Amino acid sequence: MLHIWGRISSINVKKVVWTAQELGLNFQRTDAGGLFGIVKTPEYVRLNPNSTVPVIEDDDFVLWESNVIVRYLCAKHSAGQMYPTxxxxxxxxxxxxxxxxxxxxxxxxxxxxxxxxxxxxxRNAAVIAESNAAVESLMATLDRHLAQRTYMAGEHFSMADIPLACEVHRWFGLPQPRQSRPNLERWYAGIRARQASKGVLDLALS
Incomplete structure (x- = not known):
């Protein structure tokens, strides 16, 4: 069985859990990182010398780096669909x-x-303002991109949508005003309606 290490409040763990749910995989998840600790223990460091989450154990194969894990799982279980060939x-x-x-x-x-x-x-208002200005510009890039396609990589949901949707979920959840992005909002609404995103994109930020 696939074993995922990491707390679900982590944006990077969200990517992996959502991918596993999207693929219909049986998996076990162990809370790690943040208040749960574990990541500095010798046992965990043997899995990931960076002491970060997530990590997966797929039988005897250990892998870290969230987007790489998403690619691996999609390539293994959904080649030609979520993982374009x-x-x-x-x-x-x-x-x-x-x-x-x-x-x-x-x-x-x-x-x-x-x-x-x-x-x-x-809080540092200048740091918030600088970050927000940068993100607004990038969200405009996403909005323009999604004006021409249904999903990030074309007309079909793929591995590319998962990391971006986790990031947009966090941005939309921040307690602040933001500019309207119709194409981005349409895409995100469709993403959130996916059953596999439940328990990932419906959690409060922490």
Whole structure:
């Protein structure tokens, strides 16, 4: 059985749990990271020397890095569907998954930490404003992209939608105004209606 290590409040663990649910996999999840600890123990460090979540154990195969885990599970269980086999389609999906990790997440993280993880009296308004301005520009990019297609990589739901939707879920949940993005909102509404996203995209931010 697939074993997932990580607390469900983690955006990166959400990606993996949602993928497993989308694929209909039987899995066990063990809370780790944050208040649950575990990640600094020698046993866990042997699984992931970075002491981060998530980690999966798929029989005797251990894998870390959330988007890589999403790719692996989709390639193993949904080749040609969630994991595109056409080379151009696959790397279109890969591009957006990397963009989530290298561009969108670093821009959104400071604002998230200030608004959700920092007491109100200690928040830095300048950090929040800078983060929000960066994310608004990136959300405009997503909105333009989704004006031309139903899902991130075309007309079919794929592995690319999962990391982006987890990031957008966090952005939409922040206690602040944001600009309307009709194409992005249409896509996100469809994503949230997917049964496999339940227990992932319906949780409050923490």
């Amino acid at each position: 056409d080379l151009r389609a696959r790397f279109d999906a890969e591009r957006w998954m990397d963009w989530q990790q290298t561009t969108l997440n670093p821009a959104s993280r400071p604002g998230f930490w200030q608004l959700i993880r920092t007491p109100a009296e200690q």
